[in-house]
Amino acid sequence: MVDSRGALAQDGRRVERLELRVPTTATQLPAVRAMAGDLAMRMDYDLDAVEDLRLAVDEACAILSTIVLGDAPLTVVFETTRAGLHIDAWVPAATGTEVPTDGFGWVVLAALVDTVEGHRSTQREMPGGEDSDGAVAVISLDKYLPGQHPFGTGGDSGQNLSVAR
Amino acid sequence: MTTSDLPAEGQPDVSTEGTEAPFDDVITLSTTTGEDGAVTVTVVGEVDTFTAPVLRSTLDSQLEQQPRELVIDLSGVQFLGSAGLAVLVETQKSARSREVALRLIATTRAVTRPLEVTGLIDLFTIADAR
Numbered sequence: 001m002v003d004s005r006g007a008l009a010q011d012g013r014r015v016e017r018l019e020l021r022v023p024t025t026a027t028q029l030p031a032v033r034a035m036a037g038d039l040a041m042r043m044d045y046d047l048d049a050v051e052d053l054r055l056a057v058d059e060a061c062a063i064l065s066t067i068v069l070g071d072a073p074l075t076v077v078f079e080t081t082r083a084g085l086h087i088d089a090w091v092p093a094a095t096g097t098e099v100p101t102d103g104f105g106w107v108v109l110a111a112l113v114d115t116v117e118g119h120r121s122t123q124r125e126m127p128g129g130e131d132s133d134g135a136v137a138v139i140s141l142d143k144y145l146p147g148q149h150p151f152g153t154g155g156d157s158g159q160n161l162s163v164a165r
Numbered sequence: 166m167t168t169s170d171l172p173a174e175g176q177p178d179v180s181t182e183g184t185e186a187p188f189d190d191v192i193t194l195s196t197t198t199g200e201d202g203a204v205t206v207t208v209v210g211e212v213d214t215f216t217a218p219v220l221r222s223t224l225d226s227q228l229e230q231q232p233r234e235l236v237i238d239l240s241g242v243q244f245l246g247s248a249g250l251a252v253l254v255e256t257q258k259s260a261r262s263r264e265v266a267l268r269l270i271a272t273t274r275a276v277t278r279p280l281e282v283t284g285l286i287d288l289f290t291i292a293d294a295r
Binding site: 026027029030033047048051052054055058059062065104105107108109111112 | 191211213214215216244246247248250251274275278279282283
């Protein structure tokens with residue numbers, strides 16, 4: 001499997017990985033965001049950041065639910081390091097489908113985390129993917145623990161980025 | 166938090182219909198009218214892309230009655246995602262055009278945090294108690 005982990009996970013420190021695979025249904029997405037909140041709570045995130053992660057994971061899942069192929073499952077991979085949390089969420093999607101980044105949900109998502117990116121990939125390249133060329137759509141995001149931002153901006157990503165119009 | 170003391174008043178619950186898993190309802194809505202004519206919609210549970218439309222239709226039907234004031238009590242809300250934020254913004258617009266006063270009751274971080282991060286909190290009159 002190709003290592004598709006983000007920069008946060010490639011700092012040479014021990015990575016712990018947790019993988020969830022769920023149908024994109026009304027009862028399962030609450031479980032995914034609950035897991036995100038629980039993981040964040042047990043790391044050194046403050047309460048606002050815990051809330052941010054719960055929200056961010058939900059936004060990512062909701063966006064991917066709109067482009068998932070049929071009733072294929074959603075896979076969410078949480079990687080924890082001493083620097084923070086890297087999350088890849090992905091779904092099988094029709095070939096060529098881009099992650100939609102023009103909605104309100106994406107604006108909110110971008111305000112909640114340090115980095116977020118939507119991209120296309122294949123099953124083979126994804127953690128937990130099949131050994132196939134099946135097209136997938138991925139949202140990758142990073143949220144650093146306080147003081148762990150690699151560029152030292154230390155900025156709380158949630159700093160009231162106004163989306164009010 | 167218990168929902169047993171909240172009159173359901175025939176409001177739809179978004180629940181697990183069609184699945185066998187014994188999950189609790191994700192959202193419960195109830196509506197009360199005060200002596201002063203103010204209508205309070207109490208929301209308990211989680212507002213996400215699946216449950217936001219239910220909240221939207223309840224708030225819309227209350228606004229159509231043109232009450233003096235509409236209060237949305239979110240103190241029992243444990244999750245408010247972008248779909249829920251969008252419902253609140255739409256409701257605010259609609260209330261303005263109907264000249265209905267709108268007030269939110271927000272006491273939990275699960276509600277205040279998303280409103281703060283998006284800057285939307287400035288659009289609303291927020292109370293932290295009934």
